[in-house]
Amino acid sequence: MLAGTMIGSGIFMSPQWVLYYMGSPGASLLIWAACGILSMLGALSYAELGTVIKESGGEYIYILRNVGILPAFLLAYTSVFVVRPASIAAISIGFSEYVVAAFFQDCPLPQVVVKCTAAACILVLSVINCLNVRLAASLMNFFTAAKLIVLLVITVGGMVLLVKGNTHVFQNAFENTAVGFGPIGVAFYQGLWSYDGWNNLNPVIEELKNPEVNLPRAVMIAVPLVTCIYLLVNVSYFTVMTPQEFLSSDAVAISWGLKVLGSWTWLISLGAALSTFGSVNGIFFTGGRVCYVAAREGHLPNILSMVHVKRLTPSPALILTSAISLSMIIPSDFSTLVNFTR
Template identity: 30%
Template sequence: MENDHIGKEPYIDTVPVKRRLGFFSGVSIIVGSIIGSGIFVSPKGVLVNSGSVGLCLIIWFVCGLISALVSTGIINCISVKLSARTHILFTVLKVAGLLMIIIGGLVKILKGEFGSMSSGFEGSSTNPTSIAMAIYSGMFTYGGWQNLNHVLEELDNPKRNLPLCVITSITLVTVIYSLVNISYFSVLSKDEFLSSWAVAVTWAKYEISSAVVIIPIIVACSSYGTLTIAFFISSRLSFAAARAGLFPEILSYLNVNSNVPVPSTILIVMLSVVMTIPADIGMIINVISFIFWIFLGVNMVAFMVLRYKMKDVKTSIKVPLILPFILLMICIFLVVAPFLEPVRTEFWYALGYLVLGAILYIPFVLLHFRLPGIDGVTKFCQSLMIVAPATKPDEIS
């Protein structure tokens, strides 16, 4: 193989995965992933299903607590460093926007104006399905707490930085989200909250009417920042799955210049465009959340089984078994609750996706079936994107 490349450009067999993410990059990935447009635009899904301001605020706090427990228990195409710096920039912008809302609400409360918070727990729902749907909405807005786990191979000093980033990020976001919702309720009535197409904009019309245009700009920055992180993380998931033989081989390749999984990033962009077709965001949230909690529950079972079978194996990060057990109980509740009443259509869709995945798994993964001509497609994409197979973790010195 070496003789074929004498006098030519150096032959690139594999590309190593480099550790180029530090503490601040890690925090920005988690915080930036969690804080998107949801807290600005449509946090009303929690209030709709919880029924009262008091229970709504409790569920927001509980969702933050669940995020902390899970993240502790589990413990795009240009440049990784440029992407990380972009994450930090947009994380600062979105947090600054939320701090503006928090300060406005605190001013109202200090004046003795409590808005709809005075209604307390009036109208609280006791229906398990409604509570589960409220948690779905809350946890979707908290979505992103797990993202740093997916790029551990690129995180510098993960034994120190992973738990430190998780604790810092989840604590920060839980406090911010709780205070933002208190600010919303200090200004808006329940009816105004539920009827608003963008809660932050409605809030701004009352509090900063002369500068209300600032909120849409902040929402745009927040959405864009979250989008860049979503592409960064999701492409690494596809990359890891392909390297494990679960996805087509080309998705496990890295660009030889930027060290970025270009094929996986392009795939995620294409899938994202398809996901924008459905008009009902509530349906998308329910489908994604339902599948997520099923897989998380399975992960918790696997975690406990492996902990029992490999009890003598030393690991860098070790958590008490009570945590995965608590999370498993939460997962069971959130998966079962939607079926305690007439089942919504989207949950049947979710089950259909799982069945389809199992059907495709048998021939392509279990039986190692390869489509005719797939090697030619892989070579063509490799040349087009200038990518090569990534060095496996056990090959990195």
């Protein structure tokens, strides 16, 4: 759940924006490493909270039990009506851009097609999560395995070229590095977006077996694993593409595939689509529980605390999240939604 949610659209979309704001490959890699360390510190703190307060709801329930009603109320509304839906909308757009890019390789992506595909992604996953918890969890396992295989292909391909001497980008790795709080701060927003999901077990901790052992274990395995993968994938990108090619690409992984895999580039497109699709599924799975718990505590309408009699899924909460996410797709693009959620 943790690795599957963290690895989503970010590693396929954000590297371009991190480089754009930092100006150099070396500084970009430092940002990715720093974001991983920061995420690990946050995840360990959440693991401690989760083993002490064994209630679903994540940060909402922690604030409610330790700070008070008003801050928890404000966080619930922010999470349910802004952060979670915007995350779903952004990752769905990332999914749709990689799907549509496979059919429009030599021309700009038509935004109507992109947004309709993103809407279809949201609707399909909303139905799946409303129908069956086990099906949603099984899909999570499948998509996690698929995205790790694709990232392994990118990593190995880049390492092979690096060993062969394709190191020209790293010879002046810090040239043109941007200096200032503004560019570094926005670059951190883009990098941290790719690590978003490190706290995704806490909202469903009531459904986790033996949380005292499994929650810290999951954190200490998943976050370092994802950090190493992100760094290796970025090195692979820079090994194959110049910064100029990097910045001019609509889909970095596809551009990498065209230069390395040739006619097999469709594998990267498929993998990126599966990765983002699985990440949206993970946010749906946990986001519905946050809304459900907030309603159970009386901070949202009672109907949102209801679950399906037979399927035992928080259907009203999931339907509300889907509706808000669909409305956010219409006026926004990927970068705008990422900065908005941060």
